[in-house]
Amino acid sequence: MALKVLFLGGTGIISSACAALAVERGVDLTVLNRGGTASKRPLPAGVRQVTADVRDVPAVREALRGSEFDVAVDFLAFTPEHVAADVETFRGRVGQYWFVSSASAYQKPVGHLPITESTPLANPFWQYSRDKIACEELLARAYREEGFPAAVVRPSHTYDRTSPPVDGGWTVVERMRRGAPVVVHGDGTSLWVLTHHTDFAEGFVPLLGEPALTGDAVHVTSDQALTWDAVHRTLARAAGVDEPVLVHVPSEAIARDDPARGPSLLGDKAHSVLFDNSKLKRLVPGFAATTTFAAGAREIVEHHDAHPELRRADPDVDARHDRLAARWG
Numbered sequence: 545m546a547l548k549v550l551f552l553g554g555t556g557i558i559s560s561a562c563a564a565l566a567v568e569r570g571v572d573l574t575v576l577n578r579g580g581t582a583s584k585r586p587l588p589a590g591v592r593q594v595t596a597d598v599r600d601v602p603a604v605r606e607a608l609r610g611s612e613f614d615v616a617v618d619f620l621a622f623t624p625e626h627v628a629a630d631v632e633t634f635r636g637r638v639g640q641y642w643f644v645s646s647a648s649a650y651q652k653p654v655g656h657l658p659i660t661e662s663t664p665l666a667n668p669f670w671q672y673s674r675d676k677i678a679c680e681e682l683l684a685r686a687y688r689e690e691g692f693p694a695a696v697v698r699p700s701h702t703y704d705r706t707s708p709p710v711d712g713g714w715t716v717v718e719r720m721r722r723g724a725p726v727v728v729h730g731d732g733t734s735l736w737v738l739t740h741h742t743d744f745a746e747g748f749v750p751l752l753g754e755p756a757l758t759g760d761a762v763h764v765t766s767d768q769a770l771t772w773d774a775v776h777r778t779l780a781r782a783a784g785v786d787e788p789v790l791v792h793v794p795s796e797a798i799a800r801d802d803p804a805r806g807p808s809l810l811g812d813k814a815h816s817v818l819f820d821n822s823k824l825k826r827l828v829p830g831f832a833a834t835t836t837f838a839a840g841a842r843e844i845v846e847h848h849d850a851h852p853e854l855r856r857a858d859p860d861v862d863a864r865h866d867r868l869a870a871r872w873g
Contacts (some may be wrong), residue, residue, distance in 0.1 A: 546572040547753055547836050550608075550638075552598050552630075553577055553619030557704045558644065560585035561741035562617075563860045565749045577620075584706065601629045608633070608873055615752045617642040618767070622672070629678040638759055640693045645680055646828060647700040647763055648673040650811040652690065658820040661698075661761050670811030680761070684864060685734075686760045694783035696761035697748055699818060704741040705847035706854075710776060711805065711813075715861040720780045720788040725864075725869035729809055732773035735816040739766040740835035747821075750828045757827070765819040766833035772813075775837065791873040802864060 549566060566573050567588045576594040577586060591673040596607040598620050600767040621627050621822075627643060634641050651664040659772030661669060665680065667673035686692035695799045703709040710716045711729070719726050747764035751757055773790060776788070776855045795814040799806025825831050 548572045548614045549599040549752055550613040550616040551575045554587060555585045556619055557698060557707055558702050559619040559746055561745035562749055564588050565745040598825050605633055612637050614639045615804050619644050621854050623675045624678045624682050626638055627682050629747050631692055634861060640695055640753055641696050642697060643679060643683055645676045645696050645698045647698045649676045652811055652815055653816050658818040661818045661823055662764060666787060670807040673811055693758045695757040698763040699744055700737045700739050700765035702739045702741050704742050704841045708844050709738050712861040715857045717783050718857045719865060720785045721783055725789045725791045725863050726872055727791050728772050728776055729814055731792050733771050734771055735820060737769050737817055738837050739833060739862050740840050742831035743835050746826050747828055747831050754827060762824055763819055765825055768836060769819060771816050778837050779841045780847040782792060791869040793868050793872045796802045801868060
């Protein structure tokens with residue numbers, strides 16, 4: 545009998561790839577979401593779609609009334625309130641509940657590399673990460689105290705063809721193409737791990753329903769680490785630029801200039817990361833993240849070049865890069 549799975553979400557960067565692979569592998573998949581982003585990342589044929597706002601808890605419970613699932617995965621939970629509502633909704637109705645956390649929850653500054661699942665969770669810089677930690681703690685209590693069948697997955701920086709994984713997105717590519725300076729935090733040599741969303745799916749989908757992970761956590765990342773200079777140069781080469789103009793700016797200066805982006809920089813991207821994926825590979829024999837960022841960068845550029853409407857530069861991003869480059873270049 546096919547595994548019966550519910551996704552809360554399903555058309556985001558991570559969840560879209562998981563939905564496609566789950567259906568390919570014969571999972572009986574139901575997706576609950578608002579239905580507003582399906583045109584950007586359409587759901588695969590064969591998915592049952594239930595339309596409801598995941599933040600409207602009574603509407604979700606009404607939409608799912610009478611339904612039971614082997615596995616439920618919430619790709620859209622970001623705060624303990626979201627997770628507490630899930631525990632109430634799915635108590636006694638699922639065999640396993642997956643919370644999609646974040647590798648940014650791991651201790652910053654990082655105490656040692658590589659990062660393993662036992663690396664402490666602590667992020668004094670970024671509220672997003674602290675909320676993810678609080679969600680994990682709530683689920684750990686629910687598992688210990690009542691046997692709620694929670695499991696946790698921690699993605700690293702996961703991207704797809706729609707999402708250039710640099711600060712400023714596609715505007716940075718446009719700047720490189722016209723020879724304008726591009727700001728890179730720090731000295732550009734800190735290491736970063738980028739994971740293509742199809743690689744994440746290859747690691748995660750086989751874990752659905754895996755009893756060894758109920759009450760436990762695992763991260764799913766690429767094994768490839770690049771410096772931030774290399775990330776920008778790889779994206780530039782994919783866009784036909786031999787040598788972009790990179791200006792190195794202290795992370796703290798960027799954070800002061802743009803307080804909205806500062807926490808994610810100081811709490812995540814400014815720190816070198818490497819991940820030990822041996823736990824995942826024991827559970828999913830043969831898993832390997834096969835999409836290099838060189839291939840992913842070409843996919844990003846080809847997608848944007850094929851859709852001119854996606855290539856509009858953001859004037860705020862342009863102004864920020866100009867301002868910081870003028871001061872630090």
